[in-house]
Amino acid sequence: MQVRAINIAAYLLLFVFAVLPLAAGFGYAFMYSIGLTGALQTGLTFEHWQKLFTDDHVLGSFGYSAMIALFSLLLSVSAALFVSLKYPRSFSKGLLSYLIYLPLAFPAMVAAFFFFQFMSKAGILSRIFYRLHITSAIEQFPDLVNDKYGIAMIVTHFFLSFPFFILLFINLYKTERIKEYILLAESLGASKVQSAFKIVVPMLLQKSLHNIILYFIFIFGAYEIPVLLGRSNPEMVSVLAVRKLQRFNLLDIPQGYAIAILYSVFVFALILIMMRKRKLAYDV
């Protein structure tokens, strides 16, 4: 009887905090985007969806977000692979093994604030350049913040994700007994480069694919970092959706909801791919 009550409570919790918010939130958003609800309801229309696929700004925003996420991950995953394979012991013992955790304690908002103060025209980097006589005035320092290439955003995401991937790879290196595979390969005549590129890197990437996809989704939908360090054209998906939904132009709201739905469908598809490849602890 007690067990049944606990089970019912657990199902209720799952429904209230996972299923219901999604169904209700995205149901409302979809209805709004096709003109069936909201202050401006016009009756069933696909006008806002049609605009979405013909608007270069919206599609560009999706592409831009994907590029920022891909580039940030490419940098941090490859740098973390290199460092964790080259110096695995440095991050297990000594001062560096503590320091590497510090960036993980940074909320996205704080990291964005720091890099704004570090990379903006009046920031630390600009002051160093001035002191070294590389620049002679504030305007000579290049735009690294709010620039179209998203340099400050990529650097901030790199700062946050690089330590995470180092710790992940070092941990995988131990738990997957990769050292033993390397010894086996080398005893069979493989060179160090061959064992690194044919065994270690593919194994680490395969085992961490789930985390890499998740990180891609997080960067793709990030808000705090682009809102402080990005610009309005091109802009990241979350910033675009919120700008359309929170600003004063009521005519933009249905399109804002359509963007939110499109973003969610994209994320759902990625999660489906990730879940297919994943084995749960109980199934192992």
Place this chain on the structure above:
Amino acid sequence: MFKPGYIVKVGIGIACIIPILLLFMLSLSKNWVYPNFFPGQVSWQNWKELFTPGNSITLSLLTSLSIALFVAIFSTVGGFVTSQLIAYHAYRKKLLFLAYLPFVLSPVILAVCLKFYFIKMNLAGTTIGVILAQLIIAFPYSIIFFIGFWNQQIKQFQAMVNTLGGNNLYAFKKIIFPLSKPFLLVCFFQSFLISWFEYGLTSVIGYGKVQTLTIKVYQFLVEANIFYAALSCCILILPPVLLLWMNKKFIFREVSDRVAD
């Protein structure tokens, strides 16, 4: 003179510590004029103001702390119970998929889609509303976290207790709870940090009325008050830094759990 490996390691170490030093330096300042490298006025004045009655940053600290504690306790306990049900369910992958969705979606997009309901229920702009909104991401996280705990071995332990005459409560008290203690602790810390770091949901559902520390940082930035923003940032990163330094092995375990998942 220096080996490349040494330069790489020192570079990583400096890159990890500089943000904290810069934020701390700014939190001690009152002005920082270009092109000066160091601030003009350095004092503990900003920090001392935290102890004056009614200080807005202190109030935000208390708000963040109470919200994060409530979210962490509720999501850890709820996630633990629900994850067991999911882990042993025939449709566990499908149920876990349901838990993944709210956790991975951009919180701010989730918030703008849910805002309508929070307004209708008079929960927008209230602390309870923000707690409920944060639970929508913290609770699924706990489920995902604990899924790795419920393996065949735990199930067999439970079955063994039942076979030897013990009931489910006894199995929980004597076997499952002692085994799960470190997991519960890590999940509590992680859920606490999810809430502590949260900005998107809190800003949309809280309407700026529920002023957590992350909201305060953004507000100071908009006001161009970088010194108070830096002070708020220092307070924001203090608890996670302390937690990490006190017991980094928890995080090692957490990382390995993510991998095991």
